[in-house]
Amino acid sequence: MKDLRVKLITYGCQMNEYDTHLVASELAASGAALVETVAEANFVIVNTCAVRGKPVDKVKSLLGNLRKEKRERKTPFFIGMMGCLASLQEGRLIAEKFGVDVLLGAGAIHKISEAVSKVARENEAFWDSGFYPEVDELIPPPPRGLSAFVTLIRGCDHHCTYCVVPSTRGPEISRRPGLILKEVERLLAAGVVEVTLLGQNVNSYGKDDPSYPDFADLIRQVAALGVRRLRFVTSHPMNFSDRIISAIAETAAVGQYVHLPVQSGSDKVLKRMAREYRRDYYLERVEKLRRALPDLVLTTDIIVGFPGESEEDFQETLSLYDEVGFDSAYMFIYSPRPGTASAENFPDMPREVKVERLQRLIEKQKEWSLKRNRSWVGRSVEVLVRGVAKDDAWVEGHDQSNHPVLLEREGVSGPGLYRATIEQATPHLLLGRANERLLAPGERA
Ligand code: SAH
Ligand code: SF4
Ligand code: F3S
Numbered sequence: 001m002k003d004l005r006v007k008l009i010t011y012g013c014q015m016n017e018y019d020t021h022l023v024a025s026e027l028a029a030s031g032a033a034l035v036e037t038v039a040e041a042n043f044v045i046v047n048t049c050a051v052r053g054k055p056v057d058k059v060k061s062l063l064g065n066l067r068k069e070k071r072e073r074k075t076p077f078f079i080g081m082m083g084c085l086a087s088l089q090e091g092r093l094i095a096e097k098f099g100v101d102v103l104l105g106a107g108a109i110h111k112i113s114e115a116v117s118k119v120a121r122e123n124e125a126f127w128d129s130g131f132y133p134e135v136d137e138l139i140p141p142p143p144r145g146l147s148a149f150v151t152l153i154r155g156c157d158h159h160c161t162y163c164v165v166p167s168t169r170g171p172e173i174s175r176r177p178g179l180i181l182k183e184v185e186r187l188l189a190a191g192v193v194e195v196t197l198l199g200q201n202v203n204s205y206g207k208d209d210p211s212y213p214d215f216a217d218l219i220r221q222v223a224a225l226g227v228r229r230l231r232f233v234t235s236h237p238m239n240f241s242d243r244i245i246s247a248i249a250e251t252a253a254v255g256q257y258v259h260l261p262v263q264s265g266s267d268k269v270l271k272r273m274a275r276e277y278r279r280d281y282y283l284e285r286v287e288k289l290r291r292a293l294p295d296l297v298l299t300t301d302i303i304v305g306f307p308g309e310s311e312e313d314f315q316e317t318l319s320l321y322d323e324v325g326f327d328s329a330y331m332f333i334y335s336p337r338p339g340t341a342s343a344e345n346f347p348d349m350p351r352e353v354k355v356e357r358l359q360r361l362i363e364k365q366k367e368w369s370l371k372r373n374r375s376w377v378g379r380s381v382e383v384l385v386r387g388v389a390k391d392d393a394w395v396e397g398h399d400q401s402n403h404p405v406l407l408e409r410e411g412v413s414g415p416g417l418y419r420a421t422i423e424q425a426t427p428h429l430l431l432g433r434a435n436e437r438l439l440a441p442g443e444r445a
Contacts, residue, residue: 001031001117007041008034011058012049014233015169015198016083018149020047021140023082023112030113038069043116045080045102050088050164052335059085063098070099078102078119082109084168087129090338095127106169107131107154110138131155131170139183142190146384146415146441150183151175152218153199158236160263161274161341162306162334165200174205177212177221184225191442193417194229194384195222202232203239215239216247223253228417228439229384229400230254234261234301237285238276249292255400256293260285261301265320266313269306272342279320286324297327297372297401304361305334305354307346314357321364327372327403329365333358366427373403373425381405381430382438383420385412394431404429416440 006027010020023045024034035041044066049055063079070077080102085091087105095103102115108128115126135154142148155170156163184195197219199205206212213221223230230253237260248254260282264270267278290296302317321329333354336343383405385397394406397418406429407420417439422432 001027001113001120004032004043004116004120005035005041006032006043006045006116007036007038008045008047009062010047011055012047012051012084014149014196015151015154015200016047016049018140018151018198019083019106019109021143021149022138023047023109025140026110026112026138027116030117032113032116038066042076043078043080043120044069045082045112045116047083048081048085048091049083050085050091050168050337052332052337054335056085056090056094060094060098063094063100067098076120076123078116080104080116080119082106082112084164087131087168087170088164088339092127092129100127101125103127103129105129105131107135110134133173136173136175137179139179139186142187142192145386146192146417147194147196148187148192149196149198150180150187151198152180152202152215152232153205156200157204158201158238158276159274159341161272161345162303162337162343164337164340167339169200172201172204172208174208174212177206177218180218181221181225184222184227188226193439194231195227197222197230197232199232200234201236201239203235203241203244214243216241216243219244219247219251219254223251227253229382231257231402233259235259237262237282240285242288245288245292256295257297257299257401258289258293259299259301260289262320262324263301263303264306264309264313265317266309267316269309269313269317272308272346273303273306274341279316282320283323295401297403298324299328299330299402300324300326301330301332302361303332303334304357305349307334307336307342307348309334309349309357314360318361318364321361321368325368325372326365327401328369329361331358331361331365369427370425373427373430376403376422376430377425379422380435381420381422381432383407383418383432383434385415385418385434387415399430406431407434408432413437414440416443 205215381399389396424431
């Protein structure tokens with residue numbers, strides 16, 4: 001592996017970022033050099049996302065450029081594709097078209113060193129889209145910086161009709177609690193202040209093994225190691241039990257931030273999406289959360305233009321937004337994905353209708369975000385500062401409720417955790433001034 005110079009490129013969600021980090025450390029351990037640019041590399045590996053058409057198009061256009069590079073180079077040049085798209089038949093067809101040498105699905109990335117060295121030595125393709133339990137044994141080294149991710153559970157056992165994730169990441173498999181706790185301890189020893197627990201459905205943690213703690217107890221165990229700030233994504237309303245709400249309320253490190261995807265406000269659409277719950281159930285969860293967490297900051301995911309969504313259905317999504325008053329939302333136009341039940345069974349609707357609904361929803365989101373963000377003006381928050389913002393009069397970070405925050409640069413002496421006062425709000429962020437530094441990088445909480 002000595003003459004291998006690998007460039008890694010990541011699309012998709014935080015689970016993919018985590019997996020890229022795993023792959024980087026595996027490759028470095030086997031002697032490959034990790035480089036910053038394609039020009040310096042002789043092996044480029046793309047970690048892919050397949051959740052909507054857009055990320056797939058991005059991968060295709062990148063692979064097109066890489067194929068061109070491969071043809072033009074006078075020296076050997078290899079292309080790797082890993083992650084969600086590489087788990088799917090759709091991805092294997094794309095890989096074939098673009099001459100991909102290494103293809104590893106999201107459940108096979110532990111084979112990266114074997115695959116890369118085989119391809120480089122024997123010039124023979126190495127493809128594997130399987131799901132293997134060994135993936136969960138990998139422990140990455142702590143990242144640079146104050147925040148880190150830890151995967152709790154891979155895969156998804158739900159069957160939302162629009163979603164490829166159960167096919168890209170396989171069934172739910174919880175990581176061994178001992179591994180998770182060991183990984184968190186290593187992060188804390190390296191000075192990490194904020195740990196984000198990851199899974200497509202973290203609330204299901206432990207369901208597949210009765211000897212494991214459930215998610216509520218795992219939160220308590222992780223927090224007890226001394227994590228200053230603990231968060232988790234993503235939650236499913238069906239698995240968001242009262243036990244979990246109590247665990248959050250009791251665990252100061254978690255704060256009062258929850259991301260709880262609703263997808264739609266219409267029962268008819270929720271049913272077609274096979275989301276398992278109805279509007280009233282979601283509202284009841286929110287009410288319980290608000291009772292337990294009076295300062296709750298709640299964000300969500302919403303899909304507009306699901307097949308068969310009428311104007312009335314969409315109005316119900318808008319009215320649910322008003323009823324809940326979300327702090328913010330990730331909003332998506334429905335994208336039919338090959339092999340999913342909704343794409344196979346229902347016709348897509350005209351793009352103009354979807355785009356127009358998205359615009360109306362964005363207006364609603366901005367209104368609420370401004371209103372919710374303004375309620376923080378004058379309040380004291382803890383901001384984890386990453387570094388200087390684009391406008392260098394400010395530094396950027398986020399507070400314990402995950403709001404993006406800008407602080408005046410004056411009074412901030414580098415990355416770290418600061419107590420600050422919020423002075424202004426926009427729909428997108430909070431602005432304020434630092435009062436004191438609570439922790440510098442490398443200091444333990
Ligand atoms: N497991 C998580 C996240 C899944 S992917 C969850 O259940 O919430 C992140 C978001 O992408 C989803 O919440 C959904 O809003 C969106 N999404 C998934 N498939 C989609 C599709 N085919 N078209 C548009 N948005 C989609
Ligand atoms: Fe996809 Fe639904 Fe699973 Fe989330 S819960 S990953 S949206 S199938
Ligand atoms: Fe994309 Fe896979 Fe994440 S499909 S959103 S990278 S789980």
